[in-house]
Amino acid sequence: MKSIKYLGFFLAATVSATVWLCALSGASQTAIQLQTDPPLNQVIPATAPTQLTLQAVDSNQTPLANANIQLRLLTPAKSPWFTSDFPIVEGTTLLELESAAPSGKLQFEQTLPIRGTYRAEVRVTPQLAGAFEPFEQVISFAIPENPVKYRNLAILAVILLLVGLGGGWVLGGNQSPQAGEIAPQPARMLLSGVTVLAIVVLLTINMSAELAESHAGNPMFPTAPATPTVQQAQNVQVQLAGATESTVGQLATQTVKITDAATDEPLPDVAVKLQVVGLEDNKPVFNFIGQSNQTGELTWQQQLFDGAPHQVTATVAPIAGSPRQFSPIRVAHRVEVEGIAPPLYIRFISLVYFTAFFTASLIAGIVLRRHWLQQSGSA
Amino acid sequence: MVSTSSRVWRRTQQMTLSLPVQAGLLIGLCMLVLWTFYFSTYPPAHDTVHKTRHHTLMVACH
The missing domain is CATH 2.60.40.1930 (Macroglobulin (MG2) domain)
Structure with missing residues (x-):
């Protein structure tokens, strides 16, 4: 009994020491x-x-x-x-x-x-x-992934399933041509159907391309209001320097430089509000409020992931309590972003998935039709 | 001569209407439509369905 008591005390002490050591570390x-x-x-x-x-x-x-x-x-x-x-x-x-x-x-x-x-x-x-x-x-x-993508994939899957099952049902039927026919009627119907489908797809694409061409008078991406890349007011000069061309997948360096316009001395500890907007949909992609460093600069590197023009804007203002007060100064420039087409092998992998699903639906349609024919023949 | 050409014609007809060839043609057409709609970089095709591509799982765009 006494030994159990000592053992309990020893275990309690060990656990306490472990907790204390963990807390200390x-x-x-x-x-x-x-x-x-x-x-x-x-x-x-x-x-x-x-x-x-x-x-x-x-x-x-x-x-x-x-x-x-x-x-x-x-x-x-x-x-x-x-x-x-x-x-x-x-x-x-x-x-x-x-x-x-x-x-x-x-x-x-x-x-x-x-x-x-x-x-x-x-x-x-x-x-x-x-x-x-x-x-x-x-x-x-x-x-997580955008839920809309799952919904759209499900819609595509249903379309592929229905077309595959329907095609398989037709192909799985009796394919011997009747007298005077070059091909059996179901095969001709199927070929006509898919030809109409191909015509509709190609027509839609070409019509859309023509409509896009007719709107070519308007710029594809709106031009943001003209804001200079260098602004000077109340003895403060603000300059936005950096890449005006970029590529998806790579970083583009941007620098905001704030100097005393009279002495060219850098101005540290000035508030800088950065905003990057994608001009395709006019959506902001980056917002940040920082401060200039001891060399009067704020530098950042950013990947613009959408292959469309972007507008980089910097608004400079004094921080609260700063001895040098001035009205906010705004500079901006446009960055052209080159999109890169996805590698061919990645697109082929997805195409193989979709086609495999269609093929499985087609085979299922053929098997179902043959099974149905067998049952109706034996009945 | 006539019998040879008619035999060739009959064989061609049989092969074309055979199940594997018909299924293959249908699969090929389906692949072509899928490629044009979801994966082609041809600008009119890409621009028309750009948003749909970005909103469909497992479809790569840029």
């Missing part, structure tokens, strides 16, 4: 917490920007003050056997951003182009050396 850990709006399970790819908030905290979950945060956001890995609608974007870098984070927080809005698991590689360093140990963390997060 965790005490030295700083970390990054990720929050999104909307929640990750409600994000729909390539529709609207998702707000991502990265908060650096210490062991007490208190925000780390006066930090610099570097972020590299990577897209989900390549998946040729189950491709997304932007295969060129898979397995690439979406965004590289660095900003001062006075309250340890980096917040931005980015449209996430495809479903899957993203990787955020984050590096946090103190603005004052020694304030805390620099650290790095990799955060993975996944977003």
Whole structure:
């Protein structure tokens, strides 16, 4: 009885010590917490920007003050056997951003182009050396597929199933031509039907192409209001420099530079509001409010995932309490983005899936018809 | 000579109307329609159904 009591005491002491040691080891850990709006399970790819908030905290979950945060956001890995609608974007870098984070927080809005698991590689360093140990963390997060895609695939599957079953039903029938016929009537009906289908598809495509041509007088993508890339007001000069041409799958570097117009001195700690809008649908893809660094610059690298022109706009304003006050200054430029056609083999894989489903439906139709003929013949 | 050509014609007719060839033709036509609609990079085809492609699972676009 006494030995059991000692054993119980020993086990309790061991468990307590383990918990205490775990807490102690965790005490030295700083970390990054990720929050999104909307929640990750409600994000729909390539529709609207998702707000991502990265908060650096210490062991007490208190925000780390006066930090610099570097972020590299990577897209989900390549998946040729189950491709997304932007295969060129898979397995690439979406965004590289660095900003001062006075309250340890980096917040931005980015449209996430495809479903899957993203990787955020984050590096946090103190603005004052020694304030805390620099650290790095990799955060993975996944977003679901657009539900509309499942619905449309189901519609396609039903069409392929019906056409396949119908075709199989016709082909599975008696195919011996009657006297004076070059082909049996069902075969002729089937061939006529699919010929009509082919005519309708080709006619629709060509008619649409003609209608698009007739609207060619209008620019395909609207031109955003003209905003200069260099603006000067109240002794502050703002310049937006960087790529005006980009390619899907690659990063484009953009820089906002703020200087004193009189002395050409860089102006640090000025608030910069960035906005990138896709001009095809006039949808924002990236929003961020940051600050210029000690060289008066804010630089970021971004992949524009849609092969259409984009408008990059930067609005510069003084931060609250700054000695130099001025009215907001806006600069912008247009970035032409070249889309890359998906690799042929990826398209062939999907075509094989669809065709295999159609073929299975066709075989099922033939088998069903033959089975039905056998049953009606024996009856 | 006449019998040879009629035999060739009959064989051609039999082969064309055979089940594997008819099924193959139908599958080929289906593939062609699917390719034009979902996968062709020919601009008029692509531009017409661009949105549909982006909204269908397992269809790659750009």
